[in-house]
Amino acid sequence: MSHQREEASAARSGAPGASQTARRHTPPSAPGGLTKRQKRRRRRAGASPCVAEASPAAEVGESPERSEKPAHKPRRKRRNGRCAPAADHAPKVAPPKAAQAASSPSGGSVARSTALEAPGIISVRSPAANGVRPRAYAALDLGTNNCRLLIAIPTRPGQFRVIDAFSRIVRLGEGLSRTGRLAAPAMDRALAALSVCSQKMAARTIADARLIATEACRAAANGEEFIERVRAETGLDLKIVSRETEARLAVSGCGSLVDREAKGAVLFDIGGGSSEIALLDLRPGYTRRLSNRIVAWTSLPVGVVTLAERHGGRDVSPETFEAMIQEVLERIERFEGRSRLEDLVGTDSFHLLGTSGTVTTLAGVHLALERYDRRQVDGTWLSNGDIDRLIAKIAGWSFEQRVANPCIGSDRADLVLAGCAILEAIRRAWPAKTLRVADRGLREGLLTEMMVADGVWRRRSNERSRRLA
Numbered sequence: 001m002s003h004q005r006e007e008a009s010a011a012r013s014g015a016p017g018a019s020q021t022a023r024r025h026t027p028p029s030a031p032g033g034l035t036k037r038q039k040r041r042r043r044r045a046g047a048s049p050c051v052a053e054a055s056p057a058a059e060v061g062e063s064p065e066r067s068e069k070p071a072h073k074p075r076r077k078r079r080n081g082r083c084a085p086a087a088d089h090a091p092k093v094a095p096p097k098a099a100q101a102a103s104s105p106s107g108g109s110v111a112r113s114t115a116l117e118a119p120g121i122i123s124v125r126s127p128a129a130n131g132v133r134p135r136a137y138a139a140l141d142l143g144t145n146n147c148r149l150l151i152a153i154p155t156r157p158g159q160f161r162v163i164d165a166f167s168r169i170v171r172l173g174e175g176l177s178r179t180g181r182l183a184a185p186a187m188d189r190a191l192a193a194l195s196v197c198s199q200k201m202a203a204r205t206i207a208d209a210r211l212i213a214t215e216a217c218r219a220a221a222n223g224e225e226f227i228e229r230v231r232a233e234t235g236l237d238l239k240i241v242s243r244e245t246e247a248r249l250a251v252s253g254c255g256s257l258v259d260r261e262a263k264g265a266v267l268f269d270i271g272g273g274s275s276e277i278a279l280l281d282l283r284p285g286y287t288r289r290l291s292n293r294i295v296a297w298t299s300l301p302v303g304v305v306t307l308a309e310r311h312g313g314r315d316v317s318p319e320t321f322e323a324m325i326q327e328v329l330e331r332i333e334r335f336e337g338r339s340r341l342e343d344l345v346g347t348d349s350f351h352l353l354g355t356s357g358t359v360t361t362l363a364g365v366h367l368a369l370e371r372y373d374r375r376q377v378d379g380t381w382l383s384n385g386d387i388d389r390l391i392a393k394i395a396g397w398s399f400e401q402r403v404a405n406p407c408i409g410s411d412r413a414d415l416v417l418a419g420c421a422i423l424e425a426i427r428r429a430w431p432a433k434t435l436r437v438a439d440r441g442l443r444e445g446l447l448t449e450m451m452v453a454d455g456v457w458r459r460r461s462n463e464r465s466r467r468l469a
Contacts, residue, residue, distance in 0.1 A: 135456065136163065138201050138209035139446035140194075142238060144173035144216040144272025144305050145357070145415070147193040150443040151204060157457040158256075158288060160447055164200055168193040169411045173216035173273045177306045182220045190226075191233060198234040208454065210446045213238045214246055215273030215303065243299030246442065247276040248291045253445030254355050254438040255290035257379055258282070262351055264344035266430045269441055270356035270422050272305040272415075275328075277426065279340050296337025300422075302328060304358065304415040307422065313414035314399050321395060324421035325428070332429045346431045355438040357412060358419030362390045363437040364407030372407050378439040387427070387435060391420045 137160075138151045151164040170189040172182060201209060217223035217240045227238050241249075250269040258265050263283050269276045278297040280290060287293065311324050332338060344350040363380045364372050382390075394402065394416060402413040427435075451457065 135207035135454075136204050137447050137450050138206050139443040139450070140197055140209070140211040140236070140238070141442045141446070142172065142190065142194070142213040142217070144176070144214065144274070144303055145169060145171055146272070147172075147190055147197065148443055149197040149200060150447060151200065151206070152447050154451050154456040160451065164204065166197055166200055168196070171272075171305065173305050175309070176216060176220055176273065177309050180220065181222050182216065182226050187226055187229070191230065194230055194234045194236055198236050208450050210450060211236055211238045212241045212442065212446065214241060214442075215271060215301075218243075219273060219301070243274065243276065244297065246274075247278050247297045247299060248294070249442045249445035249449070250276055250355060251278050251280070251291045251294060251445070252448050253441045253443065254353055255288070257436055257438050258290060258353060259351055259436070260286045261349070263349035264341040265351055265353050266341070266426070266432070267353045267355070268426055270354070270358045270419050271303040273301075273303040275300040275303055275422055277335070279337060281341060296335075296340045298335040298337070300328065300331045302331060302422070304418040304422070307418040308415050311418070313418055316395070316417045318395070321417060321421055324418060325425045328422050328425035329428060332425060338429060341430070346433070348433065350432055352426070352430065352432045352435040353438060354423065354435055355441040356419065358416065358423055359435070359437045360439045361407050361412060361416055361419070362387065365394065365405060366390055369407055374439045377437060380437040382435045382437060384433055387423075391424060394420060
């Protein structure tokens with residue numbers, strides 16, 4: 001928002017000054033309307049006029065919560081009357097028709113001709129995808145509270161580099177627990193965010209994309225109707241995934257943070273409308289496909305938005321906080337597979353792994369960050385005592401103090417204690433000495449699965465082997 005305010009201020013105050021400066025420094029007109037210097041410049045440039053080219057989007061590795069400020073366009077230097085190429089190592093490739101539609105003044109959407117018939121997948125292919133540029137993959141997760149997009153290119157086996165990202169809190173599930181339907185203002189907020197995602201995807205050469213919607217659209221009576229509206233207004237074909245798929249994707253996205261010396265772990269994802277929990281038995285040995293180590297999983301139909309709406313999130317007394325914990329514990333006790341790791345729970349070879357705004361917020365507060373920084377938060381270890389102190393600290397803050405904290409802010413101030421209550425219930429059900437924090441999740445799981453299915457890392461390994469032979 002700050003750069004938007006700066007641009008608006010410049011438009012109000014800078015433009016008149018600029019025009020006055022231009023009038024003061026315009027040389028007097030010569031016969032024919034040009035000075036001698038201007039004529040000489042015109043003659044020199046006449047053989048090779050400089051034509052402005054659209055610069056492709058810069059590759060950035062910003063985290064999902066960062067700004068949407070457009071990339072800076074490099075200057076073009078004049079050498080002997082000719083235009084030197086811009087300092088851009090990426091080849092100039094015309095965007096697909098979908099990109100032209102998305103960037104048009106009329107606010108066009110992704111061209112329907114680029115969409116595959118498979119639900120939830122959009123593929124934009126062009127000659128640039130065949131080796132001229134790295135193949136980019138896009139993953140979009142529309143949840144109960146957030147709309148998130150990642151665009152990445154594969155690098156070393158099992159890894160990828162994020163080249164664009166977007167995240168916005170839309171609260172799609174606001175009021176859902178009371179009415180059973182998605183509210184009109186919530187859908188409008190989500191559509192605005194999805195339009196930005198559509199434009200970002202259309203501006204790049206996307207090899208494949210997976211676009212999913214989770215609990216809010218699963219539970220709402222008008223969830224499918226909203227998905228059709230998204231398709232009509234943005235061109236994005238979202239697929240509502242099952243709870244089991246959501247749990248598997250969370251494991252795929254966070255698996256690399258599981259301690260390789262551990263014998264067991266409980267991975268959880270506290271969402272806005274549901275919380276996914278997966279029990280991992282690692283005694284057979286570590287594997288990159290950690291989804292194969294899931295011995296039990298559940299999806300609790302409770303998240304930070306739904307819990308805060310039932311109990312209140314602005315002013316939470318100790319009694320209310322304990323009531324939240326007990327509600328979640330009652331749901332966990334109905335989970336038949338909860339005791340599958342009973343012999344490991346509480347030992348040194350067992351830990352929790354959390355991926356959600358709740359645990360990343362706790363880590364940010366623990367690190368006393370002046371501004372949330374994903375690079376410092378992702379992978380942080382918190383001890384049992386650390387978590388106790390953090391929850392007590394945040395629970396003791398007023399609503400205004402929670403708003404003032406840079407890692408919480410106004411968007412999460414009324415939800416963070418509900419998240420802490422869900423976390424505390426999980427800790428009571430599966431006591432652990434340590435918790436590892438993951439600022440990653442479904443989108444990373446989607447990207448990993450797409451790249452594995454496409455064989456990109458296998459092809460790269462074969463190419464490297466041929467070069468070394």
